[in-house]
Amino acid sequence: PTKISKETLPMDSTELRQSILKHLEFSMGKDLVHASLYDMRMALTLAVRDRVIEPWFRATRATYAAQSKRVYYLSMEFLIGRLLEDAIMNVGLTEAAHEAVAGLGFDFETVLADEPDAALGNGGLGRLAACFLDSMSTLGCPAYGYGIRYEHGLFRQSFAQDGRQVETAEDWLRQAHGWEFERPEASFRIGFGGSVAENGRTAIWTPEDAVLAKAYDTPIVGWQGKWANTLRLWGAEALTAFDLAAFNKGDFTAAAAPEALARTISRVLYPDDTTEQGKELRLKQEFFFTAASIRDILRRFNAEHSDLSGLPSRVAIQMNDTHPAIAGPELVRALVDESGMEFDTAVETARACLGYTNHTLMPEALERWPEELMSRVLPRHMQIIERIDESHAKAHPKRNVSIVENGEVKMGELSFIMANKVNGVSALHTELVKDTVFAELNALHPGRIVNETNGVTPRRWIKGANPRLSSLITDTIGAGWEDRLERLVELEPAIADKGFRNQFAEIKARNKRDLADWIERDMGIAVNPAAMFDVQIKRFHEYKRQHLNILETIALWQEIRANPGAGWAPRVKIFGGKAAPGYVMAKEIIHLINNVARVINADTTTRDVLTVVYPPNYNVTMAERLIPASDLSEQISTAGKEASGTGNMKFSLNGALTIGTLDGANVEIRDLVGPENFFLFGMTASEVVECRKTPDHAARAIKASNRLGAAIEMIEAGAFSNGDTEMYHGLTQNLRGHDYFTVCADFDSYWDAQRRVDAAWGDQDNWTRMAAINTARTGWFSSDRTIQGYMADVWKITPMI
Ligand SMILES: CCc1ccc([C@H](C)CC(=O)N[C@@H]2O[C@H](CO)[C@@H](O)[C@H](O)[C@H]2O)cc1
Numbered sequence: 001p002t003k004i005s006k007e008t009l010p011m012d013s014t015e016l017r018q019s020i021l022k023h024l025e026f027s028m029g030k031d032l033v034h035a036s037l038y039d040m041r042m043a044l045t046l047a048v049r050d051r052v053i054e055p056w057f058r059a060t061r062a063t064y065a066a067q068s069k070r071v072y073y074l075s076m077e078f079l080i081g082r083l084l085e086d087a088i089m090n091v092g093l094t095e096a097a098h099e100a101v102a103g104l105g106f107d108f109e110t111v112l113a114d115e116p117d118a119a120l121g122n123g124g125l126g127r128l129a130a131c132f133l134d135s136m137s138t139l140g141c142p143a144y145g146y147g148i149r150y151e152h153g154l155f156r157q158s159f160a161q162d163g164r165q166v167e168t169a170e171d172w173l174r175q176a177h178g179w180e181f182e183r184p185e186a187s188f189r190i191g192f193g194g195s196v197a198e199n200g201r202t203a204i205w206t207p208e209d210a211v212l213a214k215a216y217d218t219p220i221v222g223w224q225g226k227w228a229n230t231l232r233l234w235g236a237e238a239l240t241a242f243d244l245a246a247f248n249k250g251d252f253t254a255a256a257a258p259e260a261l262a263r264t265i266s267r268v269l270y271p272d273d274t275t276e277q278g279k280e281l282r283l284k285q286e287f288f289f290t291a292a293s294i295r296d297i298l299r300r301f302n303a304e305h306s307d308l309s310g311l312p313s314r315v316a317i318q319m320n321d322t323h324p325a326i327a328g329p330e331l332v333r334a335l336v337d338e339s340g341m342e343f344d345t346a347v348e349t350a351r352a353c354l355g356y357t358n359h360t361l362m363p364e365a366l367e368r369w370p371e372e373l374m375s376r377v378l379p380r381h382m383q384i385i386e387r388i389d390e391s392h393a394k395a396h397p398k399r400n401v402s403i404v405e406n407g408e409v410k411m412g413e414l415s416f417i418m419a420n421k422v423n424g425v426s427a428l429h430t431e432l433v434k435d436t437v438f439a440e441l442n443a444l445h446p447g448r449i450v451n452e453t454n455g456v457t458p459r460r461w462i463k464g465a466n467p468r469l470s471s472l473i474t475d476t477i478g479a480g481w482e483d484r485l486e487r488l489v490e491l492e493p494a495i496a497d498k499g500f501r502n503q504f505a506e507i508k509a510r511n512k513r514d515l516a517d518w519i520e521r522d523m524g525i526a527v528n529p530a531a532m533f534d535v536q537i538k539r540f541h542e543y544k545r546q547h548l549n550i551l552e553t554i555a556l557w558q559e560i561r562a563n564p565g566a567g568w569a570p571r572v573k574i575f576g577g578k579a580a581p582g583y584v585m586a587k588e589i590i591h592l593i594n595n596v597a598r599v600i601n602a603d604t605t606t607r608d609v610l611t612v613v614y615p616p617n618y619n620v621t622m623a624e625r626l627i628p629a630s631d632l633s634e635q636i637s638t639a640g641k642e643a644s645g646t647g648n649m650k651f652s653l654n655g656a657l658t659i660g661t662l663d664g665a666n667v668e669i670r671d672l673v674g675p676e677n678f679f680l681f682g683m684t685a686s687e688v689v690e691c692r693k694t695p696d697h698a699a700r701a702i703k704a705s706n707r708l709g710a711a712i713e714m715i716e717a718g719a720f721s722n723g724d725t726e727m728y729h730g731l732t733q734n735l736r737g738h739d740y741f742t743v744c745a746d747f748d749s750y751w752d753a754q755r756r757v758d759a760a761w762g763d764q765d766n767w768t769r770m771a772a773i774n775t776a777r778t779g780w781f782s783s784d785r786t787i788q789g790y791m792a793d794v795w796k797i798t799p800m801i
Pocket residue numbers: 122123124125126128272273274275276277321359360365366367425454642643644645646664
């Protein structure tokens with residue numbers, strides 16, 4: 001394909017200021033003297049968006065001209081965060097924007113802070129999708145992201161007086177956000193329910209319900225504005241917006257019902273990130289966006305080609321976990337029922353287009369839809385799933401792998417069988433996928449499973465979030481590392497230089513002072529900016545073991561009180577993260593952490609050595625604030641449970657040291673930075689499996705560890721619940737009993753590792769050396785490298801730039 005390399009033309013601050021002023025007046029209809037913060041943010045957004053249009057059009061034209069294959073990334077979640085600063089950086093306008101906005105009498109940071117996060121995701125899976133969009137645009141990989149335009153993203157988290165999590169609806173669309181283009185011409189009628197009539201080799205499905213899926217396009221510009229792809233999010237609308245008859249009869253709710261009902265489909269993101277709820281609305285959401293996307297893909301293909309057997313050479317569809325798994329049956333339905341393709345040929349053609357990424361081994365996260373529900377909501381698809389199951393069983397008579405089992409439709413098996421490539425998201429995870437959840441299918445389809453270890457975009461997570469470190473990197477190795485992150489290794493020689501280490505340490509110190517100011521301003525808690533910032537930020541889940549962290553914190557507090565003069569490394573323990581609203585145990589852990597913080601922070605004897613901080617409503621923007629100011633990254637999941645982790649990569653790249661288990665991508669981080677620059681603890685995945693064979697493994701561990709026993713007893717005694725001995729009963733009982741995630745069995749190893757951390761902290765210059773080595777040796781964890789892997793191994797596509 002013709003390589004195109006013309007970068008976006010530079011623009012100086014004067015031109016940009018003119019463009020902002022033009023939009024303020026003509027797009028926002030506001031005179032500068034009356035402009036609000038929102039007006040200024042929107043005017044700046046529109047001025048920057050103008051700069052994105054050109055590479056966007058150029059990319060689309062080049063893709064059509066080259067008849068290039070396209071990637072379609074189907075995901076129920078895109079955890080984008082804020083867009084403005086990222087776009088400004090990608091089109092090279094950061095300095096100009098600072099000056100232009102200041103020249104118009106506004107503070108740039110304040111204008112940026114006015115943008116709400118697009119929180120269209122729960123955690124790792126959603127954020128990975130957002131990083132992938134940035135990398136596909138930066139690499140010039142022709143691609144569409146397809147998802148749902150939720151009116152309400154992930155809930156806002158606040159804490160009640162007693163420290164419990166409170167959820168309130170998130171409302172990012174209460175104001176226009178300026179980045180999306182409504183596309184009424186790209187609308188599709190999506191049916192549900194109804195009946196199926198046989199029609200020879202095919203069938204006719206007559207849905208009983210239907211909604212309109214309307215497209216909203218957001219341009220995603222890559223580094224240096226060379227290319228821009230499209231994120232197409234579907235919004236649900238009623239086919240008939242208003243029931244005038246009901247209105248005339250004065251039944252206003254009935255009149256508005258059609259619209260309200262239809263919009264329910266794209267109203268809100270399900271806040272669960274590990275437990276499938278099996279809710280009908282969730283299934284409808286999954287089908288809604290998947291079917292609209294498949295229709296849009298086929299419309300685009302048919303506009304350029306007449307022979308559908310050529311589809312795989314032009315279309316690569318990636319299913320981000322099982323949530324879009326219905327894509328297989330829907331594509332087969334369209335090819336058979338609407339284009340008359342023979343069934344088995346249709347299955348082959350569909351499979352040749354489809355890839356499936358598995359992000360979790362947690363049994364409760366693997367989607368299984370009741371056959372009854374699937375038959376009722378998607379009767380034709382249920383028929384097709386059964387036929388796919390039959391033909392797979394016929395092709396592999398010996399083995400008993402089925403999609404439909406015990407009245408349930410297993411979406412993992414369906415995705416595997418309908419995909420030509422299945423991938424895990426870290427080396428360890430991919431091996432576990434082969435050996436556990438898909439062992440049978442792996443044996444039947446050797447070579448179908450490949451590994452694509454996750455990555456993160458260096459644009460948002462280094463260049464954007466840590467400008468001070470970015471300047472040091474550029475000063476040291478020159479520019480160009482932003483889309484060639486493997487070049488960070490060139491930093492290594494400089495690490496031997498004390499001057500460089502001092503600069504590195506000073507950058508971390510300044511980032512920490514900024515964070516300390518924010519914590520003081522936002523939470524009224526004064527923290528010691530010279531203390532070690534020990535950070536655990538991620539969704540709350542028992543396998544991520546935030547409760548192991550707080551147990552160690554309690555034991556440490558006790559130890560400091562017992563030996564105040566022992567020269568403890570001063571620490572600020574920072575937690576961040578949300579729990580799914582229905583996840584009781586995770587919410588109990590949040591409740592405990594807030595109350596341990598209350599008690600420890602009130603202890604004047606240990607005040608300067610240990611502080612616990614838990615800012616509410618952790619999100620992408622908060623991660624961008626916390627990670628550059630972190631010294632210690634907590635990646636302490638039960639080995640074998642965290643598929644990869646991506647926060648771990650962001651911390652290492654920003655010069656934090658990891659305390660962690662041999663789980664997910666921690667293994668590959670440790671391999672790259674070197675065991676001497678990583679604080680390892682805990683059982684391996686196979687040792688955990690062994691450990692569980694001893695039913696009372698927790699009781700034994702508690703008996704063997706006084707510190708652990710004492711910490712649990714403190715909780716039970718009501719030390720963190722104003723004497724209420726029942727408050728955390730569920731948690732302590734679970735720890736003494738089942739303790740499935742081996743918190744107790746791993747406690748002493750974790751404690752010892754934390755003491756090694758203390759010792760290392762004592763030599764600040766050596767700590768800085770280890771931190772800088774983490775930055776220098778983790779360039780491999782760029783999502784550009786990950787996407788290059790998908791392009792070569794899965795999508796068989798070559799970049800256009
Ligand atoms: C059906 C409810 C539901 C929703 C989301 C999910 C996701 C798969 C959970 C998730 O975000 N998994 C995380 O994906 C990251 C990106 O690959 C990994 O880095 C994390 O280890 C993994 O937990 C499971 C179940």
